Structure formats: structure tokens, C-alpha cells
Amino acid sequence: MSATPIPAESQRALTPTQLRQQLRAKLKQAQQGGPAVVAPGVYDGYGARMVQQLGFEAVYMTGNGVSATLLGRPDVGLVDLSLMSGHARRVAACVNLPLICDADTGYGNVVGVRRTIEEFEAAGVAAIHMEDQISPKRCAQLPGDRSVLPFREAVAKIEAAVAARKDDQFMIIARTDSVGAEGLAAGIARAQAFQKAGADAVFVELKAHPGLLDDLKQISAALTIPCTVNIDAGGPLLGLPATQLHTHGVALAIYPALLRNAVGFAMREALQHLQTDGHTLAAKPRQLTSKEYNDCLGLPEVENWERQFPV
Template sequence: MSTLRPINPATQLRQALRHRLNQPGATALVAPGIYDGYGARMVAQAGFEVAYMTGNGVSACLLGKPDLGLVDLTLISSHARRVAACVEIALICDADTGYGGVVGVRRTVQEFEAAGVAGIHIEDQLSPKRCAQMPGAREVVPFKTAVAKIEAAVNACSDSSFLVIGRTDSAASCGLDEAIRRAQAFEYAGAAAVFVELKTHAGILDDIRRVADAVDIPCMVNIDAGGPLAALHSSELHHYGIALAIYPSLIRSATGFAMREALQHLSQSGSTALMQKRMLSSDEYNQALGLAEVEAWELRFPDQD
């Protein structure tokens, strides 16, 4: 007699994320940016449904280097596997340019699927890429090359619920019309969502609305673009057609600020006494890491010797 196989937990998270993103009129999903398992656990414990693993943050965390395309597929996908394994919320990862041509893109999808993440975004920058929020416009690959990568990524999925998000950085160098043309082509190629990277300017909200009106799939937006966008309350995002808002710099910048302040305080005062109220206690730290659950597991299997 045949039995039904249980659904893979990663597939369940992917299906739930797809459903949530495609709910008509729903408020936008907010995805704080993380770069390690500690931050991912914090995001989950704060009640968020999804976390965003920022390539910029991973480059800082693992290499101590700026986001200049130095993190390769093996490094980030193995890191993503560990991060995804420590939380029970969806994880969306930055997959840069897909780490090669269409053959490289296929392996990229396979590696991230196996890592248990919910989805990735692939951008159309020329390699080696640079963080889009650094000064200057980014050079992008030709239109057909960009679309072929997204089509290859969609066809490489073994789990149909895995999210391939088509990202274009072409707006700054080629104009918004070209960015919208690429977003529409990504949709036609089967992308689950589109992500038009924009730099801050007075009309950024109007531009986002134009993008959202031009496609029939969810729109992802980087709130780090700043300006009028950063001033929006999360409850207002969906009014501009935003289905998924990522905050890549929130944790890495807040953590960096706190580390600098704490180290300066220790250097200048010679102790941490006055910092204690701004630090997690040992109990709070262990709670964040799930120590109680680990200890409960140990008690289930007492030493019989």
C-alpha cells in the first residue's frame, strides 16, 4: 500500500511564502537583512515571517571586505545552508549575478535549493558586480542575456515552489523604461517576483508604482535606497505595489554601530560596567540561541551507564 510522503519543510516554507506574496491587497512582507544564524534567530524571534540574507553583509561577515563580487557560490550557499537550518522562517538570499552564464545559473539554483532557502534573486549586472547602493551607475549585461539567465534559473528548479526573483540594476544606467522592459521579460520568463533596484530620488515612489503597475507578479523593493522610500511606514508599502520590502543594512549597520560604541567605551573607560544596560544578559543571549531546547533534548536521552 502506498503512503504519502511528508512535504519537505523547505518546500512548505516556499509554498507559504508564495501564497503570502500573492495575496491580493495584503500588506507588504517585511524582510530584515541578516548575514548569519544569530541574526536570523533574532529576526524569527521578533516575529518576522521572512529574513533576507544580504550579499553585502555576508561579504563583511565572512571576508571583512566590501560587496565587490568577492563572495563566490560555494561560500554563500554553504553559509546559507547553516543559516536556513537554524530558523523555521523563510530565507531569501542574494545570489548576485548567478555566478556565471546559464550553466552556472543552473548550479546556483541547485545549490540554494539544496541549502533549504526559500528563494534567490539574480541580477543583471556585469561581473564582477558592485553593491548597487554604492556611488555611480552599474553596468548591466544585454537584455537577452539578462532574460536568458532568469529563464535558465526557473527551468533549473527541481522544486516548483522555489522562488526565482528577477532583479535588474539597469534603471540607473539605462533608464526606468528599460528596467520595466526587463522586469516584464523576467515575468514572462517565469520569475516569481521582480526586483528593480533604484537609487533614492524625489520621484522614487512614483517609479515604484510604475513598476508595480507594469507587471502582474509581486514586486520586491530595497528600502535601503533611502529618501522618501525609507520614510514609509511598513503598513503603507502595499499602497505603492510593494509586496516584499527588504532592509539589508538594518542589522549590519546597527550591529556595527553598537560594536564600535562598546569597543570605544572599553578602550576609554577600561571596563564594561556602564555598558551592561545596553548588552544582552547571559540568560537573554542563551535564550536567543535556543539553549533551553537543546538542554530539553539532552534530558530525553539520559546517560544509562
């Protein structure tokens, strides 16, 4: 990660295919001993621009966060394909980074999956992950184990996703939520079947426990494609430096809750200052300045553009 903020407009815009190729190359490097790709979770374009400005190599759009911001509701299967893909299109358009997006269960059977791939591919997204939960799904970080599709049905949906894409650089990350209810061996078996079905990477959802890092090593050892991990699973992952993730078999690390929880905390704190003090002076030191805010959104570039066409 770069230590110097990078304005969103300082780099030549890449095409969706180029961004997809870029992500593939970085994940391959991680498999070969390079650092894991770190993708902070966002739920809007503002957060995505902040991620780019700070020099990260990829950005992740969390379905949980989108459900919270667009609907004000928990992640229990209320966000549909049109909401998610339309929002993804706007987020992808405002940054020059590969966007990895939560595609829930693929929004239906194999016919629905085909349309899901078409919509996210057209939106300029670099990769999606699709899970094997039954519908309506529930966020994996909510209490309890998840119910999953029968083995063959889950594999068929990944096969359909692979067959549906038009750009072979568009990445399909096959996720399984089977470990909680069926055990690690079942999760690995599904991951191996997803790999055989043509998935470009796998994502075995895990819960926090002392042996989680060993589980990750077992999963990656059983596969030849990149492995994704949700750092929000917690436990030993939380304090693991990003520079060490690849030594545990992780090629792609996503942080879905980082910004949504941090922003929620900051919003509540600022509102409490206003409620208690009757003014916002105490909150001022913990806010961006107007310049920082506008710079993040690319106002200087907009103004430079305007100056080229005086009226």
C-alpha cells in the first residue's frame, strides 16, 4: 500500500478488462509467495474513492453495507440483483481500481445466475463472489450456521456462472457457507468441486476459533486457485498483519465491516455531541476539513476541466 494519497484522477483510467487482468495478476503473485491483495469493504462511491486515495490495490463492495445504506435493513436477503448491480456500476465508475462485489446467492437458479453475470459484467465489476446458501440468505457474520444448497445444485450454479460470462477475465469467486453446519472437510470438498467447475478463486466462509489459521492452510493446500478470506471472521485473523496473510494461504483478504462500522461509530459520536452540547465544536477535530472532503471527491479535477472550456 502506498503511503502517499493518490488522487483518483492521477492515473490513466483502465478498461474493465484491464482491471480484471490486473486483479488476476496480483492474485497469481500472491499464490506464488507475494503479498495478499487487500480489499477494504465499502458501500458507496465516497468510500471507494477514499480506498483509492490511500493507495490500496482493490476495493470490495459489501452486500451487508449496501443493505444498510440503501434500505436501512440488515443483510437477510432483501437486496435484489437490480439494486446491487446498479449500485456496483456507480461505484466502479468512480474509481480506477478492480471492484470485487458480493453477489449473494446469484439471485436465483441457473437462469438467474446467467443474468447476474451479465449485469455485473456490464457494470464494470472485476469479480463477484457467489455463495451456496439457500434463499433467503443471511449474512455469515450473523449468529448461527447457514443452510446450504445440495452439493450438485451448488456446483451447477458455479458452472452456469462460468459459462455465462462474455469476458473471460471477469472473475468468479465461489463461496461456500457449509463449514459451520457440515464441517471443514465438507467445505473443502465443495471448494474443490467449485474449482473443477471453473471458478477462478474460492471463498470458504469460516467462523472465529483458535485453529482458524490452520484451517486456511488446509483449504489452500487442497486447491490450485486463489483463496479468499473474510477478515471480519475475527479471532486470530484480526491481529494478523496483511504482509503475513499469504503465508497462511490467503491470496485475497476482504474487510467488509471496517468502514461501515467505523463510519457508524463516528456518526453516532458526532450526533451525541450535537445532542449533548447543542453545537458541534467538540466534533470538529474528528472530521475531515472541507478541502479534504472535496479533494477526495475529485473537485480539483472537475475545476481544471471547467477551466479548459471558458464561457
